[in-house]
C-alpha cells in the first residue's frame with residue numbers, strides 16, 4: 413500500500429494551490445488528487461464519492477492524508493506540513509510575523525471573495541480598489557520591508573499563502589498592481605524558486621476559483 417501523502421482538492425487553484433506549492437517547494441512526494449466538478453458542475457466525484465468515506469473529522473476540500481493524520485482546513489494543513497518540515501519560522505519573532513500575516517491574508521482574501529461572488533462586482537469595485545491601493549497593498553509593502561521573505565531571512569508556509577492572494581489580486585486589478593513593484597518582486601522571487609518554476613511550467617494556467625464566483629481568472 414502506498415504511504416505517499418494525499419492532498420485532495422478541486423482542479424482549481426483556490427485553497428489548494430498554496431498547499432501544492434508548499435509541498436512542491438519541500439520536495440514532498442505526494443498524490444495531488446484533483447476532484448472533477450463533472451459535466452453538471454455538481455462535483456459528485458467528491459460529494460457523493462470520497463467526502464464521507466475518508467475518515468475526516470470535518471470532511472471538506474482541501475484535505476490532507478499523511479498516514480494516520482487526516483485533516484481538512486487549508487490553514488491547518490499548511491501549518492501541519494510547515495511544522496513537520498520546519499517551515500514555520502526560525503525564531504519567535506519569525507513565528508509571530510507568520511501567524512500575523514496568515515490572519516491578515518485571511519481577512520484580505522475574505523474581502524476579495526465577498527466582492528468576487530457578486531454578479532455586479534465590477535460596479536462595486538471602486539471602493540475596493542481604493543482601499544486596496546491606499547491601505548491594503550501599502551501595508552503589505554511596509555510589512556515586507558527589505559526582507560526577502562515575509563518572516564524575515566527564512567521562507568515559510570505563509571509566503572505561499574500570501575503569493576496566492578497576490579497573483580489573484582494582480583489578475584483582478586492590474587492597474588493598481590503596477591504601482592507595487594515590491595510585491596511584483598516578491599511574486600517573482602517565489603516563481604524563481606527552482607521547484608516552483610518547474611511546477612508552474614508543467615501545470616500551465618489554471619482557474620483561481622469555483623463556479624459560484626462571478627469573477628474568476630486563470631493564471
Ligand SMILES: N[C@@H](CCC(=O)N[C@@H](CS)C(=O)NCC(=O)O)C(=O)O
Pocket residue numbers: 426427463471472473474484485486487622
Ligand atoms: N475553511 C475551509 C473552507 C473549505 C471550503 O470552502 N472548500 C470548498 C472549496 S474552496 C469546497 O468546495 N469544499 C467541499 C465541501 O464542502 O465538501 C478551508 O480553509 O479549507
